[in-house]
Amino acid sequence: MDLITVSGPPSSGKTAILMKTISNFLSRGVKVGVVKFDCLFTDDDIYFEKLGIPVRKGLSGSLCPDHYFVSNIEEVVQWGIEQKVDLLITESAGLCNRCSPYIKNIKAVCVIDNLSGINTPKKIGPMLKSADIVVITKGDIVSQAEREVYTMKVQSVNPKAIIMHVNGLNGQGAFELSTLIYDETKNVTTLEGEKLRYPMPAALCSYCLGETRIGKDHQMGNVRKIDLSGKNG
Amino acid sequence: MDKNTLLNITIGDLFLKHPYTKDFFIDHLIPFEGHENYSINKLFEVIDEEIIEDKAINIELFINNILEYIDLMSSYFVSENVVENKVTIFPGTYKDGTAETFDMIEISKGEIISIVGPTGSGKSRLLADIEWAANLDTPTKRKVLINGRVLEPHERFSASNKLVAQLSQNMNFVMDLTVEEFLDLHATSRMVEDKDDMVNKIFAKANELAGEGFSKNTPITQLSGGQSRALMIADTAILSKSPIILIDEIENAGIDRKKALELLVTEEKIVLMSTHDPILALMGDKRIVINNGGIEKVIDTTDEERNILTELESLDDTMMKMRNRLRYGKKLTFKEDL
Known part of the structure; x- marks a missing residue:
């Protein structure tokens, strides 16, 4: 099973992009599962369910969503393996622009949109700066010049990333994205011992104190566990 | 530019040599003001740990990225003349x-x-x-x-x-x-x-x-x-x-x-x-x-279609004229407008 982490500001188009991309996978016979992380509310799991794929959601509630993400990612990986998917996608909203739920050696995709203003790329922080692929959405409604300027701004904070334009409404670019994010030779069996790309800021749990290692042994304090057994995790 | 050169020239010299790198520092929230005569290495020694954490600065990532950025920008100036035709x-x-x-x-x-x-x-x-x-x-x-x-x-x-x-x-x-x-x-x-x-x-x-x-x-x-x-x-x-x-x-x-x-x-x-x-x-x-x-x-x-296009364009022109006359408060007449 391959694993990718997708994140981006709220309403940037993450779910729309993933829906189109997953459709491309399904037509190629690649089995995909999704775990959606959010803070207070999401019904995106219903959309994903319509594609007929295994999906779970996790709401962090009063906890920082990114801390919640990393506290649960290993269990999520094991769930994906149980579901026998070829590709497991985690989707999470970057709510504070400071964290990034990216893991070393696991492909990281950041989704941002053209409407968010040209200074947004420098506001976003590690979530954008350390992503492998940056997907820019909503290009169908802004001018070519603004797209070019915005792309340059993204490139100037993350020159290493592949920057792609994908249209979440008609799916233009989604096929191309699907060829970039899935590596069938990659086999993730556990994230135990793997590390985050960037330490998360101070707050409540062991990860607030700068812990980057994954797994139960490294978790202390206020750790909330995802419920992977039922549908309303 | 190789990593060693980058780490050892002064920030001021870097800005002179590659002016766009100044924006790169600004975009990455690196507080370089007043330290232009320092090298990048020395700069990161004097910046407060707390600022580095607050601004989410990843020194290693920043250095790798700026190298990449300089390469990328240099390649623009070279590839400017390649024209796809x-x-x-x-x-x-x-x-x-x-x-x-x-x-x-x-x-x-x-x-x-x-x-x-x-x-x-x-x-x-x-x-x-x-x-x-x-x-x-x-x-x-x-x-x-x-x-x-x-x-x-x-x-x-x-x-x-x-x-x-x-x-x-x-x-x-x-x-x-x-x-x-x-x-x-x-x-x-x-x-x-x-x-x-x-x-x-x-x-x-x-x-x-x-x-x-x-x-x-x-x-x-x-x-x-x-x-x-x-x-x-x-x-x-x-x-x-x-x-x-x-x-x-x-x-x-x-x-x-x-x-x-x-x-x-x-x-x-x-x-x-x-x-x-x-x-x-x-x-x-x-x-x-x-x-x-x-x-x-x-x-x-076809040539015939090009002739038809001329017809269509004149029809279009008529429409446009009428549109403008109406916009400016005129009345349309058969004689003048068709």
Whole structure:
């Protein structure tokens, strides 16, 4: 099973992009599962369910969503393996622009949109700066010049990333994205011992104190566990 | 530039040598002010740990990224002269898997190709195949050559050397800037040397294309539909680096469409234009007919069709005149207006 982490500001188009991309996978016979992380509310799991794929959601509630993400990612990986998917996608909203739920050696995709203003790329922080692929959405409604300027701004904070334009409404670019994010030779069996790309800021749990290692042994304090057994995790 | 050189020259010297690196420091929230005579190594020694944490600065990532950025920017100045001038499309399949029957389609710079077909017939997919330089690896299994060759993966993904610029009816300006500030920003991001000349040239062209003129101080979000379109086309023709322009319809209001297409052609662009409007369709040198996801035919515009186009244009002209007379409070008469 391959694993990718997708994140981006709220309403940037993450779910729309993933829906189109997953459709491309399904037509190629690649089995995909999704775990959606959010803070207070999401019904995106219903959309994903319509594609007929295994999906779970996790709401962090009063906890920082990114801390919640990393506290649960290993269990999520094991769930994906149980579901026998070829590709497991985690989707999470970057709510504070400071964290990034990216893991070393696991492909990281950041989704941002053209409407968010040209200074947004420098506001976003590690979530954008350390992503492998940056997907820019909503290009169908802004001018070519603004797209070019915005792309340059993204490139100037993350020159290493592949920057792609994908249209979440008609799916233009989604096929191309699907060829970039899935590596069938990659086999993730556990994230135990793997590390985050960037330490998360101070707050409540062991990860607030700068812990980057994954797994139960490294978790202390206020750790909330995802419920992977039922549908309303 | 190698890592050692970077780490040891002073920040001031780095800015002198590669002026764009200053913005890179600013964008990465690195507090360098007052430390211009330090090297990067020394700078990170003196910045407070707390600031590094607060600003989410990752020193290792910053250094790797700035090296990458310098390479990237240096490559722009070199590759500026490479001009794409030919696109070749080889057949793939329809939605149902049957093979397309055309031999191949060759499009050269300065040519205008219309794309016609019912809604949902696969026009967007064709445009996407070209944008991506498909190599038997898209749902249509088409192959697209640029200048007679398959693109390397890094060329396909390059954000700064994008093959295709797009213009469509749904596009709007969203930035809160005047026309002049906007053009200046775009020219800056393209690192154009004679920026003011460029801005003036685009401004003059846009006014030529627009039915009603506008000033440099007009906020771009306040331009009319026609004025916006005119500015977008002039800007894309003159300032965009992409050799191929994909147009999705140009509505016939407040813009001289013929002049707009002529401008794109004189700027040596390859123009592909998807349209339902007979006037636009016939302005193309050829038209590609799409149905059920496949290219059905490629038709050269005939002399007879060109004559019909002249007729259509004069009808169009009549409509426009009437529109203007009504707008300015006149009454229409058979004698004067038809």
